[in-house]
Amino acid sequence: MIRVEHLVKRYNNIAAVNDVSFEIKKGEIFGLLGPNGAGKSTIISILCGLLEPTSGRGIIDGFDIQKNAFEIKKIIGVVPQEISLYSTLTARENLDFYAKVYGLPRRLREQRIAELLKMSGLTLRADESLQSYSGGMKRRINIAVALLHKPRILFMDEPTAGVDPQSRKRIYDTILELNSKGMTVLLTTHQLEDAEKLCHRIAIVDNGKLIALDTLEGLMKLVGESDIVRIEARDITQNTITSLEKINNVQKISVDGETMTVQLLKGREMLARIIDILTDSGTKVDSIQIKEPDLETLFLHLTGTKLRR
Template sequence: MIDDAIITVKELSKRYDGFAAVEDVSFDIKRGEIFGLLGPNGAGKSTIISILCCLLEPTAGRVTIDGFDVEKNSNEIKKIIGIVPQEISLYYTLTARENLTFYAKIYGLSGKTMKDRIEALLDMVGLTDRADDKLEGYSGGMKRRINIAVALLHNPRILFLDEPSTGVDPQSRKRIYDTIQDLNRQGMTVLLTTHQMEDAEKLCHRIAIVDKGKLIALDTLNGLLKMVGETDIIQVKAKDIPTEALDVIQRIDNVQKVSVDDESMTIELVQGRELMARIIETLTASGTKVESIQIKEPDLETLFLHLTGTKLRR
């Protein structure tokens, strides 16, 4: 356990009727850290975050938030955490200001304190000038920004965001990134889930990669990228790749792993650049119609492929 951990997750498991959605997951989050859970659809990210938010009971394991146990002290925890769920939970027939007022009253705010807080949050998410428009006319990204403002009404110390950039246009995404980073600079601990490597790369101090309910790697971005080591990734675009092509590529000495889907072949190998010409020749000779070939610098996508043999975006 790290000394300055504000969140500790120990041997956490969650089963739905025997199906293991989360299996023996352990990690700590430091106070003041932006921590990311990165993984494809169905990896177990929302399940983990829901348990941490006291919305779902674990099957096994122990989770503490600022010293409080999620199963015993959910009332204390709810006061110090803010939650931005994966599904937007707002009233589309109300304006942004009306939505914020509705939730602020639930949190017991009123009068000038409430008004000031709402104005400050509208400003923070950059929607002051749209505050009196109904949400039905908002873009996905603008709704997400209002949902973030709602999560901050009671001034939490820890913010949980489940897929903050899903369905969000680039402009809103930048605003959301800026908001998260500003909050973090002011001391907020942040846990976010994402299946987009850009979120993890741009925002997170440390990243836990999850797949099929298991935590398969956890480190800083640089630490994770080092795990890929000397491996290059070559992506070949081609339709109807014959199985012989897979065999001949696998037989090249430097090739470590090959995978094929409907429209591409992905090759992990060392000294990829030197071997590109040979790969095109070999594929063409085996009857593959190569449309394009590309070499990629190691990134989180490469690492995910390296660790699991499948692509991150599924």
């Protein structure tokens, strides 16, 4: 349904998107997961026709993103990262404004707006100005706007950024519900929870490059059987790291600020040994945690840095 081939976007000499290729199947919820600045918004903007790629190409439902922008606009809905609503207008007025922009006839407009307000759970507050809305409520209206013209494909750029837990749950339910009715979804996120809860497949992006692509299960296999021991400590020296690396089971150590993450086999059994080394070296330990791998540990495994939230 969507195919991206060797996409590149350069700003001066910096590649914001650097040779990215992937395919999204019909009916799939596909996630682009990565930290700020990874290139996620740039990829989405190119696919929506808002930005020209430097090279490479994209095909959406058989249409070329550069040659058939007009046809593509009709079948895609776009939820931008920045909320684009008029805060002095009510939710209903905002939807009506965009429905006119899309050229929906009046009767259809009223019906569609009522449906979408219901979907957003905001029917009762539809006639309040957005100034009284929380970030999450505005985000829900922003999603409704993208659905006015009944697109078949939905692009969502950080749909849960800056929303309260209640709205987050509601947004998850909306995405799953739309998908169950056949909507293909491409979303970007820097939050692991989004990718874990929603996405059939996840592409991990970092520094403009796609560094892994698989189902959650497949991605977790990359980390394998190892455990992760996370140590918050001050004064972590290179000597301490070298001593820890000598433990046979240790596969990888990364240090990010005051957090040292040690990936190793049989973490529980090796914990005493680790604590001995830290104590002997005079490292001031604030906390030690042992955890099963999750998407965050995968990101750490792939890039050596923590996923910023």
